[in-house]
Amino acid sequence: MTHEIAVIPGDGIGQEVTPAAVEVLETLAIDFEFVEADAGDAVKEETGEALPQETYDLAASADATLFGAAGETAADVILPLRTAVDSFVNVRPAKAYPGIDAVRPETDLIFLRENTEGVYAGHEDRLTRDVSTLTRVVTESASERLAEFACDYVAGDDHDGFSIVHKANVMRETDGLFRDTVKSVADENGVETDQVLMDAFATRVCLDPEQFDVVVCPNLAGDVLSDLAAGLVGGLGLLPSANIGPDRALFEPVHGTAPDIAGQGVANPAATIISAAMLLEYLGYDEESDAVHEAVEDTLENGPRTPDLGGDASTEDVTEAIGERL
Amino acid sequence: MTHEIAVIPGDGIGQEVTPAAVEVLETLAIDFEFVEADAGDAVKEETGEALPQETYDLAASADATLFGAAGETAADVILPLRTAVDSFVNVRPAKAYPGIDAVRPETDLIFLRENTEGVYAGHEDRLTRDVSTLTRVVTESASERLAEFACDYVAGDDHDGFSIVHKANVMRETDGLFRDTVKSVADENGVETDQVLMDAFATRVCLDPEQFDVVVCPNLAGDVLSDLAAGLVGGLGLLPSANIGPDRALFEPVHGTAPDIAGQGVANPAATIISAAMLLEYLGYDEESDAVHEAVEDTLENGPRTPDLGGDASTEDVTEAIGERL
Numbered sequence: 139m140t141h142e143i144a145v146i147p148g149d150g151i152g153q154e155v156t157p158a159a160v161e162v163l164e165t166l167a168i169d170f171e172f173v174e175a176d177a178g179d180a181v182k183e184e185t186g187e188a189l190p191q192e193t194y195d196l197a198a199s200a201d202a203t204l205f206g207a208a209g210e211t212a213a214d215v216i217l218p219l220r221t222a223v224d225s226f227v228n229v230r231p232a233k234a235y236p237g238i239d240a241v242r243p244e245t246d247l248i249f250l251r252e253n254t255e256g257v258y259a260g261h262e263d264r265l266t267r268d269v270s271t272l273t274r275v276v277t278e279s280a281s282e283r284l285a286e287f288a289c290d291y292v293a294g295d296d297h298d299g300f301s302i303v304h305k306a307n308v309m310r311e312t313d314g315l316f317r318d319t320v321k322s323v324a325d326e327n328g329v330e331t332d333q334v335l336m337d338a339f340a341t342r343v344c345l346d347p348e349q350f351d352v353v354v355c356p357n358l359a360g361d362v363l364s365d366l367a368a369g370l371v372g373g374l375g376l377l378p379s380a381n382i383g384p385d386r387a388l389f390e391p392v393h394g395t396a397p398d399i400a401g402q403g404v405a406n407p408a409a410t411i412i413s414a415a416m417l418l419e420y421l422g423y424d425e426e427s428d429a430v431h432e433a434v435e436d437t438l439e440n441g442p443r444t445p446d447l448g449g450d451a452s453t454e455d456v457t458e459a460i461g462e463r464l
Numbered sequence: 465m466t467h468e469i470a471v472i473p474g475d476g477i478g479q480e481v482t483p484a485a486v487e488v489l490e491t492l493a494i495d496f497e498f499v500e501a502d503a504g505d506a507v508k509e510e511t512g513e514a515l516p517q518e519t520y521d522l523a524a525s526a527d528a529t530l531f532g533a534a535g536e537t538a539a540d541v542i543l544p545l546r547t548a549v550d551s552f553v554n555v556r557p558a559k560a561y562p563g564i565d566a567v568r569p570e571t572d573l574i575f576l577r578e579n580t581e582g583v584y585a586g587h588e589d590r591l592t593r594d595v596s597t598l599t600r601v602v603t604e605s606a607s608e609r610l611a612e613f614a615c616d617y618v619a620g621d622d623h624d625g626f627s628i629v630h631k632a633n634v635m636r637e638t639d640g641l642f643r644d645t646v647k648s649v650a651d652e653n654g655v656e657t658d659q660v661l662m663d664a665f666a667t668r669v670c671l672d673p674e675q676f677d678v679v680v681c682p683n684l685a686g687d688v689l690s691d692l693a694a695g696l697v698g699g700l701g702l703l704p705s706a707n708i709g710p711d712r713a714l715f716e717p718v719h720g721t722a723p724d725i726a727g728q729g730v731a732n733p734a735a736t737i738i739s740a741a742m743l744l745e746y747l748g749y750d751e752e753s754d755a756v757h758e759a760v761e762d763t764l765e766n767g768p769r770t771p772d773l774g775g776d777a778s779t780e781d782v783t784e785a786i787g788e789r790l
């Protein structure tokens with residue numbers, strides 16, 4: 139069976155790390171058909187559109203999409219692409235790796251971020267010169283879908299349960315609906331949960347990240363708290379993510395375009411290659427996925443390393459080293 | 465001139481740390497009249513109301529209020545009390561102290577949090593069984609008032625400028641209005657600013673807190689990011705805060721009621737006493753304020769210390785030690 143994979147490198151180091159991940163996928167004995175498409179600042183400059191219709195359509199029909207990064211136009215690219223794959227959950231692991239400098243080396247968290255609504259539902263108005271509003275939307279159905287995914291996730295990956303992060307003491311109706319819905323789905327499935335206020339989570343995860351494991355949260359909370367966890371593990375450089383929909387999915391490193399080093403061939407491809415490992419798992423290639431994870435971890439620990447990790451290897455050196463370990 | 469100070473101990477360790485701060489204020493040669501009032505879980509149990517009208521009225525008329533903590537009813541108490549003093553900014557210093565264990569000992573930040581609107585404006589609806597909404601409100605006038613305060617603050621306290629934290633790439637109209645208004649007030653006042661996305665701030669402050677100093681942000685961002693900074697300095701235990709309005713203000717430790725240790729006489733009074741030092745500064749007693757800050761810092765560094773900091777002193781021992789250093 140052939141899998142069509144949309145490849146959208148985007149801007150900056152996206153142009154370097156995305157081909158690196160494709161190179162790794164190509165070393166595997168899987169029948170992939172890679173189809174490349176444009177998105178981001180550069181194509182906007184040329185055509186006026188950050189996300190051309192063909193690119194959107196490709197992501198909406200391919201089995202999976204691998205996305206690199208976009209610059210100024212990031213929100214105009216990634217938010218519609220998440221919609222293109224009908225993604226209802228953003229899976230964001232934040233894990234420290236042996237040998238990599240981290241504020242909290244014991245961090246090993248999985249964020250399951252609601253990916254369709256909250257403040258991202260995005261109805262805004264300028265009511266008067268003085269007053270602007272945004273309508274934050276929380277639905278029972280989206281909360282349920284996320285919770286069902288979370289229950290499957292913890293069962294499949296052998297976790298004890300999950301934490302529900304919310305701010306229902308202030309957003310009583312909306313985050314109350316989120317919290318109660320997620321909790322009741324978990325209860326029905328016999329999955330243990332605890333509930334943590336989003337501000338308390340921010341304090342507690344710094345003090346002791348090991349008290350948390352799988353974290354289920356609304357969209358913006360997931361955005362900010364997963365980036366906080368990124369800080370604890372040493373930065374965005376190594377973090378992958380998966381935007382999962384019912385029939386397709388989109389994988390992307392959490393980092394951006396890194397304009398300061400773009401074009402020099404020294405970008406760290408690890409986050410994108412780990413994202414590709416998540417893609418493999420999504421398509422059912424668990425063994426291959428594990429092998430890629432292990433090859434990346436081995437390379438992070440023993441080198442070669444790119445300059446961001448104190449080494450002097452190139453993107454290509456690291457990519458080859460990972461390929462050789464497969 | 466007599467200053468009327470409302471004292472609202474609230475629940476849990478609020479009952480222990482608030483009298484401790486009053487005790488410190490009483491050692492100073494200032495004419496204070498302390499008037500105590502109830503709020504929180506205990507009074508709700510008794511009377512059905514977490515915030516009795518007399519307590520609200522007292523805070524709304526006193527020159528300043530010292531608040532301890534409230535339990536389950538925290539939001540029902542603190543949000544109306546902020547309104548009672550017409551507080552438009554919540555000043556939250558997050559600073560690591562010498563000799564106190566901290567994830568990031570170099571942290572020294574001041575959050576200036578918008579204190580009236582954002583998601584806290586609180587218009588929520590359950591539109592259908594499935595759909596709930598919250599209207600997030602951002603006004604030019606509140607953003608301007610905050611920005612003017614921030615400009616005075618950095619000038620008076622000798623800072624280079626401030627960072628504007630926002631999520632205007634997603635909340636384009638509302639956080640766009642916030643960001644642009646704050647920036648233009650700063651420009652008019654010749655105050656330097658930089659702009660940081662709220663998620664990027666979360667990563668960057670963990671990696672290197674020294675790159676930030678004064679941080680101006682919307683209400684919920686301030687809530688979460690100041691609690692994140694609390695994590696970096698070793699917990700909520702030592703953090704004070706000031707809710708400033710045009711004519712009066714309310715001071716409170718950032719910590720909660722600590723039910724696990726309440727009633728044992730071992731709660732750390734430092735955060736409330738530092739909040740009292742902020743009250744002194746607010747009323748114009750700069751020298752006395754500095755003296756209290758120094759006495760607390762000296763005591764934190766050289767003891768005696770309460771059990772949360774590894775010591776075995778009581779609340780009263782620490783309070784007396786601070787008083788003796790004045």
Ligand SMILES: CC(C)[C@H](C(=O)O)[C@@H](O)C(=O)O
Nearest residue numbers: 212213216217361633634663
């Ligand atoms: C670029 C931006 C719209 C996006 C988000 O807020 O989701 C980014 O921060 C992310 O987390 O992928």
Ligand SMILES: CC(C)[C@H](C(=O)O)[C@@H](O)C(=O)O
Nearest residue numbers: 307308337538539542543687
């Ligand atoms: C208790 C709660 C309503 C409050 C807030 O969200 O502002 C608290 O977290 C704080 O930061 O003082």
